[in-house]
Amino acid sequence: MILDDILKILKSNSNSIAYRIGENKYTYKQLYKYVCNIYHFLLENNKNKKPVVVYGAKEIYMKASFLACSFAGIPYVPIDINIPQNRTKSIINQVNPNIIIGDIDSNFNSISKNTIYNIMENESYNNIDNIYLKPEDTYYIIFTSGTTGQPKGVDVTYSNLNSCINWLKEITSANKEIILNQANFSFDLSVADLYLSLITESEHFILSTNSMMDFSTIFSELKKSNATIAVMTPSFADLLMTDDSFSEKLLPNLRKIIFCGEKLLNSTVKKMYSRFNNIEIINTYGPTECTFAVTSFVIPKDIEGVIPVGKSKSDCEIFILDENKKEMPDGTKGEILITGESIAKGYINFKSDKFIRFKGRKAYLTGDVGYLKNGTLYVDGRKDTQIKYKGYRIELKDIESNITNLGDIEKVVVIPKKDENEKVEMIIAFIKTKSKTELEIRKELKKRLPSYMIPKIKIIQKFPINKNGKCDDKKLLEECYG
Ligand code: AMP
Numbered sequence: 001m002i003l004d005d006i007l008k009i010l011k012s013n014s015n016s017i018a019y020r021i022g023e024n025k026y027t028y029k030q031l032y033k034y035v036c037n038i039y040h041f042l043l044e045n046n047k048n049k050k051p052v053v054v055y056g057a058k059e060i061y062m063k064a065s066f067l068a069c070s071f072a073g074i075p076y077v078p079i080d081i082n083i084p085q086n087r088t089k090s091i092i093n094q095v096n097p098n099i100i101i102g103d104i105d106s107n108f109n110s111i112s113k114n115t116i117y118n119i120m121e122n123e124s125y126n127n128i129d130n131i132y133l134k135p136e137d138t139y140y141i142i143f144t145s146g147t148t149g150q151p152k153g154v155d156v157t158y159s160n161l162n163s164c165i166n167w168l169k170e171i172t173s174a175n176k177e178i179i180l181n182q183a184n185f186s187f188d189l190s191v192a193d194l195y196l197s198l199i200t201e202s203e204h205f206i207l208s209t210n211s212m213m214d215f216s217t218i219f220s221e222l223k224k225s226n227a228t229i230a231v232m233t234p235s236f237a238d239l240l241m242t243d244d245s246f247s248e249k250l251l252p253n254l255r256k257i258i259f260c261g262e263k264l265l266n267s268t269v270k271k272m273y274s275r276f277n278n279i280e281i282i283n284t285y286g287p288t289e290c291t292f293a294v295t296s297f298v299i300p301k302d303i304e305g306v307i308p309v310g311k312s313k314s315d316c317e318i319f320i321l322d323e324n325k326k327e328m329p330d331g332t333k334g335e336i337l338i339t340g341e342s343i344a345k346g347y348i349n350f351k352s353d354k355f356i357r358f359k360g361r362k363a364y365l366t367g368d369v370g371y372l373k374n375g376t377l378y379v380d381g382r383k384d385t386q387i388k389y390k391g392y393r394i395e396l397k398d399i400e401s402n403i404t405n406l407g408d409i410e411k412v413v414v415i416p417k418k419d420e421n422e423k424v425e426m427i428i429a430f431i432k433t434k435s436k437t438e439l440e441i442r443k444e445l446k447k448r449l450p451s452y453m454i455p456k457i458k459i460i461q462k463f464p465i466n467k468n469g470k471c472d473d474k475k476l477l478e479e480c481y482g
Helices: 002-011 028-045 061-072 085-095 112-124 159-172 189-199 209-213 216-225 234-241 266-275 396-404 437-449 473-481
Strands: 018-020 022-027 052-056 074-078 100-102 138-144 154-156 178-181 203-206 229-232 256-259 278-284 294-300 318-320 334-340 355-358 361-375 374-384 387-388 392-395 411-418 424-432 457-461
Touching: 002 028, 002 061, 002 159, 018 028, 022 028, 028 061, 052 061, 052 203, 061 100, 061 189, 074 392, 085 138, 085 154, 085 266, 085 437, 100 457, 112 457, 138 159, 154 159, 159 189, 178 189, 178 216, 178 473, 189 229, 203 374, 229 424, 229 457, 234 256, 234 266, 256 355, 266 278, 318 361, 318 392, 355 387, 387 424, 396 411, 396 424, 411 473, 424 473, 437 457
Parallel strands: 018 203, 052 074, 052 100, 074 138, 178 203, 178 229, 229 256, 256 278, 424 457
Antiparallel strands: 018 022, 138 154, 278 294, 318 334, 334 361, 355 361, 361 374, 387 392, 411 424
16 A cells, blocks of 8 residues: 555655755655654654644645654644634644644644654654554545534545555656645645655655745746646646746646646646647546545647546546436436545544445535536536635635624625636625624634635625525625626
């Protein structure tokens, strides 16, 4: 399984680069030393194997801690520093860890960045003699937007991840690459580059979190990377392509781009192929609950029309269901159900009716709408109010609950404004309140929600009603934005 393969690579004493971030680079040999030292520290200090929270900004100690936890048979929970404090606390309280690695203020036992670096550099353990993790054990818990206003933790097993990474290796034919990372480690998009790089003895090239706010740094980092494979969201590619220099000249060795996370438009693909002559674009699809992705489609250069998400990996199967959970025939739209090896255990701390059994196998009701054509899947919207905005997954109810909880809110309706391609351009919260101003609400929300979830705030006195007596969202948007 993947941890056996990764351990073999770590033990090979290789001086090839395993991890590069900013000015810092680390070889596989160094990484092994770091992982060994954290592994022994955790075996000693976390004997009951409760989950470990790893908090930070993509620094090497995060990746080393993830691996140390995995070899030691301990689930880990990645939290990025861009998640505001209140939300981080909610995650930590749900996890109830023995240990938090990273600089964070909490009631739990935390190992500061300095201490973990000290352990990594100065302890002298030099061997991992046993892999404690069993296939059915939790590998990691990744939190995603939840309808209650609290993020929900997806419990992914070792066998889920093993299946995902072996499949990724196969569809990318990766071997000693330079793999570009876009996403921070609390998103499951990052799982692809984190582990594909390890299993193929590749260099994991990190776009540092801060640079995302600074275009010129992103471009100088991109140039430095000389990446051969990139994992990214279409939104990120669109953003990069607003600058003409995002082309073959910048990344002459780029040969594969793996897209995931949201609808990929034909226009994005066309532009990408025109800027990079020698690349292959792969569209992949799947929710965090199904371990990064379960379908893939290699996009031909001359493709026209809608881009499919492709065929499912061999140990999974896709079905399209009607309202009564009956299988629909080819070409008919319905809810996408995924079955098979990639389905996570569920959410931590609560049971969800989205995790079901279907035809005797584990299954997950995605809430995505789509259809199959000869085994090839097309995704076409959602059944509910979950959206993707700038590549991020957001439950509109998560935003609504957080606004309601501010107090003195009479009514709130959160609506996504979409463009002609159904892509969300803006999220707007229409709010009736007696005392609060738009500025005050924004300020309060910043403490509770990550920046990409903070909507534009509009205070209004009256909500238009449709003939069913519900808020008329369309009219509300028209009244405000024409
Ligand atoms: P996440 O859990 O953040 O990976 O988000 C999963 C959701 O993103 C899916 O349920 C879909 O709604 C959407 N999604 C992921 N990949 C694609 C894709 N290739 N095309 C369309 N939607 C996608």
